Amino acid sequence: MVERSRNPTIIDVANRAGVSKSVVSRVFSGRGSVKEETRQRVLSAAEEIGYVVNAVARAMVAHRTYTLGAFVRDASTPFYGYLLTAMQERAAFHGYRVVTATGSGRFAVADERRALEGLMMLQVEALIVGSGALPAAQIVPFAERLPTVVAGRPETHESITSVFCDEEEGGAALADHLVELGHRHVAVIKVLASDSITMAPRTAAMVKRLRQRGARVLEIDGPLRDAAGRWATEILRHPEITAVMAPSDRHAVALMEQLHLRNVAVPGDLSVTGYDGIGDLTTSLIGLTHWRQPIDLIGSRAVDALVRLLDGETPPDHHQAVSGSLVAGRTTAPPAR
Template structure:
């Protein structure tokens, strides 16, 4: 079947009975157009199914009003909520988002490929959110497009960033457990090559436990997804009253392992997660966790980029955000003997 010819502003002008220049002014928002004339033009464009040729318009303005976003893995709730917040804030600032990822975790070379693709689409700027992508790999693109990193602090000149203070979060969760009377605390420490954010929060937990005169039990895991398996291997001899997990999904996986072990295992160990958003943060579930302000991270990343694009900020900025402990049923006080 042959494709129907794409309607143009000439077609709209003929349909509405107005001049081509009036259509151009009405659809571009530039110049004066009588309200009744504008109504006719908008109605004609709608009836004809007209879609503006943004690429052609960009050749004149040299701006696309489009922001590129590179996400590590939208299957993880963190990135899905981050993208939604970015989308909302971009719309408020008069921009649109083109987000790119893949079907699984975005590895370094894949992330670099996606950055190149976004540059080829002539986006005005790019927000980078893959946690495993080293700055040294993408800073070469700074002479092509402004860059902002969401989720970790950057010190490279020319790059602004926004992140939650994971060290603060890890320490705050430990203090919560200490207040509940726990002194024998196990921490699942994730490989920093997998996620620097997860490693940072775990390392801070370990440091805070030691700073309070206790000896942490450190269980190393390649990824947060391996938490339940790693803890299971040590469960028979785990001399702990609390187990701190790197993420909320990891905590839920561990709670399922404890459930299978029996009610005594569920009551023997307190469990904490980390992230605190989405369905797993429901009060009904009662997961004890640390809430990351991921929506604020997303909005701030967009603001940092748009402010740079619009000349409101000339200097690099790092915005550090604080989260909060969410007490729940999964971390219980130690009862006196």
């Protein structure tokens, strides 16, 4: 018979962190003062040994639900799916449960607002909002009633706490990559803020940096959904174009498929870049050049910030811009002509 290992206890955490059991209890209950250095040591020790707070027991004692509400725009997409997973894992570490609501990607702003209202009706203690479409003005009323953090988009409204990837850094770095390869005529699939609060600043940064570096830019605007064929047709009207910058990995792959149907080789005829670096599209089989967002870090920091707000503390950074990294793959190369 296989003997099961026991679950770590609060005493194990105390021993690992070199503090008393009462200090560990104060850290996880939020009652009483604990120095920040000690708090971080306790949290690190708990993570190292796999200790998870018993949220049900805590709720019975404290008369709280220890439940967070999380809304993501479309959990079927890699970005929001991985973000939600990261938030759920970090919430469990802190001893919180997560109830979720998700749209289909086609939700109107009013639908997203109603989804947040539905989460509040479930008596959640706080909210995490993951949406590139819901304006800050629609989120502020919720933030005035419950601790609220916006995750995964560049939100800098003074009333909202946020954690996001530095979109301008990513867009500029990808543009630099193409210029350094020798590209001087580049098309950018540009996104309006009304279509995506996340993709708009990154594509604007692409255009800005390309022009700063002396490249000529063809801006292609318009709807994002099912538009790859139109993009390919427009790009091929301009034979001087040697590279295309897409607003996300999935848009880049959709564009490459349309280019393939038109017998355009990538990167032989056109170089293509994406953005996100999440999920199956990062496979070496595609070898997509992209900017990788540290989605696990964004999700965990968003929950950390929310827990601090629930504990009556102020997060170290009201708006946390997290750096990503350039992944130079096989879809970019020096121009052939």
